[in-house]
Amino acid sequence: MFEFLIEGSVGAARAGTLTLPHGVVRTPAFMPVGTQGTVRALSPFDLRAVGVQMVLANTYHLHVRPGEDVVAALGGLHRFMAWDGPILTDSGGFQIFSLAGTRRVDDDGVEFQSHVDGSRRRLTPEAAMEIQWALGPDVAMALDHLVPGAADRPTLAAALARTTRWLARCRQRHSALAEAQPDRQTCWPILQGGTDSDLRVDALTQVLDLGSWTGLAVGGLAVGEPRPSMYATLEAVEPRLPRGLPRYLMGVGFPEDLLEAVARGMDLFDCVAPTRNGRNGQAFTRDGPVNIRNAVHRTDPAPLDASCDCETCRTYSRGYLRHLFVADELLALRLLSLHNVRILTRLGEDARDRILDGTFDGWRSDWLARYTAGSTT
Amino acid sequence: MFEFLIEGSVGAARAGTLTLPHGVVRTPAFMPVGTQGTVRALSPFDLRAVGVQMVLANTYHLHVRPGEDVVAALGGLHRFMAWDGPILTDSGGFQIFSLAGTRRVDDDGVEFQSHVDGSRRRLTPEAAMEIQWALGPDVAMALDHLVPGAADRPTLAAALARTTRWLARCRQRHSALAEAQPDRQTCWPILQGGTDSDLRVDALTQVLDLGSWTGLAVGGLAVGEPRPSMYATLEAVEPRLPRGLPRYLMGVGFPEDLLEAVARGMDLFDCVAPTRNGRNGQAFTRDGPVNIRNAVHRTDPAPLDASCDCETCRTYSRGYLRHLFVADELLALRLLSLHNVRILTRLGEDARDRILDGTFDGWRSDWLARYTAGSTT
Numbered sequence: 001m002f003e004f005l006i007e008g009s010v011g012a013a014r015a016g017t018l019t020l021p022h023g024v025v026r027t028p029a030f031m032p033v034g035t036q037g038t039v040r041a042l043s044p045f046d047l048r049a050v051g052v053q054m055v056l057a058n059t060y061h062l063h064v065r066p067g068e069d070v071v072a073a074l075g076g077l078h079r080f081m082a083w084d085g086p087i088l089t090d091s092g093g094f095q096i097f098s099l100a101g102t103r104r105v106d107d108d109g110v111e112f113q114s115h116v117d118g119s120r121r122r123l124t125p126e127a128a129m130e131i132q133w134a135l136g137p138d139v140a141m142a143l144d145h146l147v148p149g150a151a152d153r154p155t156l157a158a159a160l161a162r163t164t165r166w167l168a169r170c171r172q173r174h175s176a177l178a179e180a181q182p183d184r185q186t187c188w189p190i191l192q193g194g195t196d197s198d199l200r201v202d203a204l205t206q207v208l209d210l211g212s213w214t215g216l217a218v219g220g221l222a223v224g225e226p227r228p229s230m231y232a233t234l235e236a237v238e239p240r241l242p243r244g245l246p247r248y249l250m251g252v253g254f255p256e257d258l259l260e261a262v263a264r265g266m267d268l269f270d271c272v273a274p275t276r277n278g279r280n281g282q283a284f285t286r287d288g289p290v291n292i293r294n295a296v297h298r299t300d301p302a303p304l305d306a307s308c309d310c311e312t313c314r315t316y317s318r319g320y321l322r323h324l325f326v327a328d329e330l331l332a333l334r335l336l337s338l339h340n341v342r343i344l345t346r347l348g349e350d351a352r353d354r355i356l357d358g359t360f361d362g363w364r365s366d367w368l369a370r371y372t373a374g375s376t377t
Numbered sequence: 378m379f380e381f382l383i384e385g386s387v388g389a390a391r392a393g394t395l396t397l398p399h400g401v402v403r404t405p406a407f408m409p410v411g412t413q414g415t416v417r418a419l420s421p422f423d424l425r426a427v428g429v430q431m432v433l434a435n436t437y438h439l440h441v442r443p444g445e446d447v448v449a450a451l452g453g454l455h456r457f458m459a460w461d462g463p464i465l466t467d468s469g470g471f472q473i474f475s476l477a478g479t480r481r482v483d484d485d486g487v488e489f490q491s492h493v494d495g496s497r498r499r500l501t502p503e504a505a506m507e508i509q510w511a512l513g514p515d516v517a518m519a520l521d522h523l524v525p526g527a528a529d530r531p532t533l534a535a536a537l538a539r540t541t542r543w544l545a546r547c548r549q550r551h552s553a554l555a556e557a558q559p560d561r562q563t564c565w566p567i568l569q570g571g572t573d574s575d576l577r578v579d580a581l582t583q584v585l586d587l588g589s590w591t592g593l594a595v596g597g598l599a600v601g602e603p604r605p606s607m608y609a610t611l612e613a614v615e616p617r618l619p620r621g622l623p624r625y626l627m628g629v630g631f632p633e634d635l636l637e638a639v640a641r642g643m644d645l646f647d648c649v650a651p652t653r654n655g656r657n658g659q660a661f662t663r664d665g666p667v668n669i670r671n672a673v674h675r676t677d678p679a680p681l682d683a684s685c686d687c688e689t690c691r692t693y694s695r696g697y698l699r700h701l702f703v704a705d706e707l708l709a710l711r712l713l714s715l716h717n718v719r720i721l722t723r724l725g726e727d728a729r730d731r732i733l734d735g736t737f738d739g740w741r742s743d744w745l746a747r748y749t750a751g752s753t754t
Contacts, residue, residue: 037700041707045688066675066700073676074696082692298443299450311422315459319451323414323443330418330710 001183002214004246010360012238012265015352018215018246020086020138021183022078025053027246027267028351030258030344031088032275036061037071037081040275041334042341044083050310050342051349054086054138056270059131060095064114064121068134076136087137088248088270091128091170091190094219097146105145107162125169133177133185141217142170144190149223156199160192164206171210188248190219195229197236204240215246218266222251230257234264241265255284255347255371259364262351269348274340279333281325284343286367288374290318292336297322310342311335378560379591381623387737389615389642392729395592395623397463397515398560399455402430404623404644405728407635407721408465409652413438414448414458417652418711419718421460427687427719428726431463433647436509436518437472441491441498445511453513464514465625465647468505468547468567471596474523482522484539502546510554510562517564518594519547526571526600533571534579540569541583548587565625567596572606574613581617592623595643599628607634611641618642632661632724632748636741639728646725651717656710658702661720665751667695669713674699687719688712 001019008015018025032039032047034057039047047055062071074080077087096103096112103112109124125143132140143166147159167189174187189207193199207216218237221230234249241247246267252258253271261269274284281293285305290297292304300318312321312335324332347367354360378396385392395402409416409424411434416424424432439448451457454464473480473489480489486501502520509517520543524536544566551564566584570576584593595614598607611626618624623644629635630648638646651661658670662682667674669681677695689698689712701709724744731737 036704036706037697038706038708041711043688043708043711044692061704065704066696070676070696070700074678074694080694080697080700082697299447301451311420315421317451317457319443319447320414320457320459323447323457327413327438327442329413329415330707331415331420333707334420334711 002186004215004244006243008356010355010358011263013262013351013355013360014265014267015355016246016267018267020054021185022084022086022138023053025086025268026349026352028258028262028348029053029268030253030341030348031056031268031270032341032344033058033270033272034081034083035272036065037077039337039341041279041330041337042275044081046334046338047083047341048085050338051345052085052341053345054088054268055083056088056090057081057135057137058092058095059089059128059135059141060092060099062089062135063092063131064116068131072134072136078136086139088139089132089135089137089141090250091141091143092123092131093128093144093146094250096123107165109143110145125166126173129170129173129177129187133174136185138185139215140174140185140187142167142187142189144192144219146192146220149194149220149225151194153196153199156194156196160199160203160206163190163192164203164210167207168210186214188215188217189213190217190250191237192220194220195225195233197233200233200237201240204237208242213245215248216241217248217250219250221249222257222271227257227260231260231264234261234266238265253344255343256368258344258347259351259368263360263364269344274344275337278336278338278340281332281336283336284340285374286370288371292318292321293325294322304339305343308339308342308346310339312339379563381592381621383620385733387732387735388640390639390728390732390737391642391644392732393623393644395644397431398562399461399463399515400430402463402645403726403729405635405639405725406430406645407630407718407725408433408645408647409718409721410435410647410649411458411460412649413442414454416714416718418656418707418714419652421458423711423715424460424718425462427715428722429462429718430722431465431515431645432460433465433467434458434512434514435469435472436466436505436512437469437476439466439512440469440508441493445508449511449513455513463516465516466509466512466514466518467627468518468520469500469508470505470521470523471627473500482539484542486520487522502543503550506547506550506554506564510551513562515562516592517551517562519544519564519566521567521569521596523569523597526597526602528571530573530576533573533576537569537576537580537583540567541580541587544584545587563591565592565594566590567594567627568614569597571597572602572610574610577610577614578617581614585619590622592625593618594625594627596627598626599634599648604634604637608637608641611638611643615642630721632720633745635721635724636728636745640737640741646721651721652714655713655715655717658709658713660713661717662751663747665748669695669698670702671699681716682720685716685719685723687716689716
């Protein structure tokens with residue numbers, strides 16, 4: 001259980017197979033985000049139909065509503081949301097540090113205010129593990145202390161040191177919880193350090209000093225920094241990452257970023273962009289993003305993307321999709337979300353095939369050239 | 378084409394088969410409403426999966442947005458909304474006379490204001506036929522002059538007389554349009570007359586005097602009058618309706634009304650209630666309506682209705698559905714709409730089976746007793 005087998009590579013890019021309690025994940029793979037125990041506008045059947053292998057859910061959201069006790073009473077997160085494949089939950093840290101509302105951090109943990117009912121709540125590394133254990137995903141994430149990427153170096157270093165102390169406590173608590181059921185769930189650490197390569201390397205050393213892991217996440221990127229900074233940071237850190245662990249790059253989900261990150265040795269990705277942008281009428285296509293509300297699509301009988309095999313592209317014209325958006329119809333939100341998730345999962349599948357047959361680099365250049373050319377027209 | 382074959386009956390209740398250009402409809406049958414060319418929150422695949430045979434779309438809505446020219450340019454209504462089964466469109470009259478905004482009626486037609494952009498528009502009987510011909514449904518409805526059910530008798534009688542004059546014009550224009558393609562579309566008249574049985578009988582005589590029809594709609598019921606009045610009106614009119622025509626009772630879609638109307642000789646039904654109420658969190662079940670937002674469902678692992686075969690009931694717990702509603706998740710709207718539509722289509726299927734095997738009356742009493750008992754708890 002929790003094994004990761006690398007089956008092929010091209011440069012830093014890898015094709016692998018990750019074995020989790022609820023199934024196997026072929027990487028590279030994009031995970032859509034089911035914030036509140038549902039990938040917005042999509043059903044689990046939709047997700048399967050577009051090749052989703054693993055989904056992410058948010059511990060913070062499920063903790064404040066409906067509460068992990070309710071999820072557990074309804075059979076755990078898999079049964080609750082009717083997704084029988086692998087699930088990863090984040091620790092709740094990202095939401096606590098990014099959603100509006102006051103919070104107070106000390107070494108013990110973080111006190112915050114629920115965005116739902118304003119109640120004061122406290123999350124410690126131990127509690128983050130206990131909540132995720134109750135929820136029951138295949139992979140639980142350790143609690144980290146996030147600071148803005150633009151923070152000064154001493155602030156960043158202090159947050160990193162605290163994250164490492166919290167990680168040790170997460171690890172200890174998770175081991176105790178998992179002792180009787182070691183094949184139920186694993187816990188992954190999160191590497192922080194912003195775009196400062198030295199801090200990243202320090203963080204990695206500290207994480208690896210705590211013992212062996214079954215996977216590792218790179219956090220604190222794709223949060224607004226320039227793309228070249230993200231790519232440079234990945235390039236600096238990647239050679240030092242243990243080769244045998246799956247690497248999850250948090251928050252990446254635009255097509256071009258996913259491809260560039262695969263080329264820099266990342267295996268798993270998550271992002272709300274495909275669903276959120278889809279709900280706003282933006283579709284990712286082979287020829288760049290398309291705003292389907294645009295009047296140019298009014299009587300266009302073509303699909304969003306003739307090369308896409310999703311239900312949306314196989315069934316509906318751009319003209320109809322535009323009508324659904326202009327008329328505020330619910331089906332619009334679902335159809336564009338479905339398509340965008342397919343674009344991302346397909347990119348993972350295609351990247352994997354191209355890594356395995358050795359043609360990844362040329363394919364990636366061609367894909368990006370066509371996508372970028374379309375984006376500027 | 379446009380034939381209706383009655384295969385069995387129990388009292389006034391009938392089981393029939395209606396042949397339309399885009400397929401066969403086994404009756405009794407409920408038609409969900411795709412107001413703007415989409416049954417809200419549901420895809421055509423969802424509709425097929427829950428046994429929908431025929432859908433209704435609104436001429437008024439499609440005329441003001443996106444316009445019948447756009448629908449025609451995109452291949453007609455079937456291709457536009459990706460529903461290859463039979464479609465019926467209303468004439469637009471109901472929306473013109475019920476949506477807010479000023480309107481002016483004279484013998485020529487009705488002038489109204491678009492609810493979308495406020496533009497002044499004019500609908501005549503001829504235009505209603507031309508718009509529906511461009512949209513391309515299997516069945517087009519004649520334009521009628523609606524007045525409030527509570528209007529005095531002279532007002533009702535004048536509106537009826539005008540409706541008959543309009544019907545003659547609809548018939549003439551539709552015949553001309555259909556001359557070269559007689560198997561493309563048929564046109565049905567609408568019987569008005571409120572709950573006044575004498576007026577209803579007058580109206581029927583006038584309609585039948587115009588010639589033969591392939592079907593007939595009963596309008597102006599299920600618009601807020603007491604249920605017994607609706608049932609009494611149906612009982613007064615039914616014996617005089619030509620037996621060989623399919624009878625479409627407009628606006629009926631609550632389970633109890635559908636069953637009572639089938640018992641009174643009605644064959645086809647449409648209503649927004651299953652989808653609208655579903656979006657508000659009300660589910661129809663074998664044991665009466667359920668408000669899924671209720672806290673009693675918080676940790677309930679049971680499905681909405683254990684006897685229901687829809688995806689929602691086969692897949693999700695009441696606890697999860699409640700969470701989706703409380704958390705304002707889009708999937709909630711779809712799952713309850715899907716279930717409610719299934720309850721209505723299943724009711725048609727079951728009624729048909731019970732008419733064909735002669736057990737309809739007892740089955741209906743049992744069904745209504747259980748549904749009503751649940752409704753009062």
